[in-house]
Amino acid sequence: MSENKTQDLIDSIKNKGKSLEAEMSFFDHIDVLRKHLLRALLVVVIFTGLAFWFYEFIFNTVIMGPKKPDFWTYRMMCKLAAHFPSLGSDFCITKIGGKIINTEMAGQFTLQINSCVMTGIIFGIPYLLFELWLFIKPALHEKERQNASGFVFFASSLFIIGILFGYYIICPLSINFLTSFSVSPDIENTFTIDSYLSSVATLTIGTGIIFELPVVIYILSKFGIMTPKFMRASRRYAAVIILVIAAVVTPTPDVITMMVVAFPLFILYELSIFISANIERKKNKELYGTSKPNI
Known part of the structure; x- marks a missing residue:
């Protein structure tokens, strides 16, 4: 009986040690993540300082562009x-309506x-x-590292393309419509x-995130939550959601503008299906020796 109690005590001590080790490991990971995030924050601060230095160009040329x-x-x-004269004379925009003012004492400073x-x-x-990739990389196997080696470049490229698309397409079309829209001539915009x-920040950064x-x-x-079969079956619903997003992001009444915004989103969705199918083929090949998806 005493031997059983002794063994239970030893087992409880071992389990406690394992739990403490896991807890320390968790906090160690949190500490490592904190260092990565602090380095990223430092880079943001540096770019913010550079923006102050070149503020005249950033505001007059970029923001007010x-x-x-x-x-x-x-x-x-x-x-x-x-x-293409069939587009109509309204397609050529030569004047942007609306007047921008400041109503707060510290408005221009903020x-x-x-x-x-x-x-x-x-x-x-x-x-x-890049810092998030450095944090995740040690937890991956060698083959997983090779497969995800282009993650930073791919994600950054999509974000930059989305930023440019939002700034040069969505932002000007939305601003032109919203500044010129009026329900009554007695109301001045x-x-x-x-x-x-x-508006500029939301439309630009929002598009970068959507991309x-x-x-x-x-x-x-990778986690098995999304499959190409589900995405193909949901293509019609996705099309409706994309059109709704395009209509909300670009509140212009014409269909052409809405389709200009929706078209890249359709491409992104099809690209996502291709990526998901490629991952599924690799998983099936590793597990079953065939690249054919399970039925």
Whole structure:
């Protein structure tokens, strides 16, 4: 009887030691993650400082660009209208309505801070992805490391493409529509600078995040949560969701503008199906020696 009690005591001590070891391991990982995030935060701070240094160019040329009639997007639209008269004269935008004002005493000061921080975050996200990859990499097997070696480049490229698409396509089209829309000639469109900056940031960064869809699908497929079969079966529902997103992001009344926004999202969805199917083929080949999906 005493031997059993002694053995139980020894087992409980061993289990306690294992739990303490696991707990320490968890906090060690948290500490490592904290160091990676601090380095990423430092990079964001550096880019924010550089944004302060080049603020005149960032504000007048970049942030206020979609509000100017000579913006690249509007010039290209006018060239298209000249070559394709069927688009109509309204397709060529030569004037942007609305007036931007500041209503707060510290409004322009906070505007500079917020826009510089936003710039620092945009430029710092690729490095943040790199730090996250450095954190995850030691937990992967050699073959998994090789398969995911291009994660940072792929995710950063999608984010940058999304940022450019949002800035040059979605942002100017939305701003032109919203600043010129009116329910009554007695109401003058006057917007605060905070509202304008918020719209530019939301449309630009939001599009960059949406373009990360293939990366999200890749991760979900790795965990077996998402399958190509499910995505193909849900293609019709996805099309409806994409059209709704395009209609909300670009509140313009014409179908052409909505389809311009929706088309890249359809491509991203099909690319996500391809990525998920490729992961499933590799899993089936490792488990069953065949690349054919299970039925």
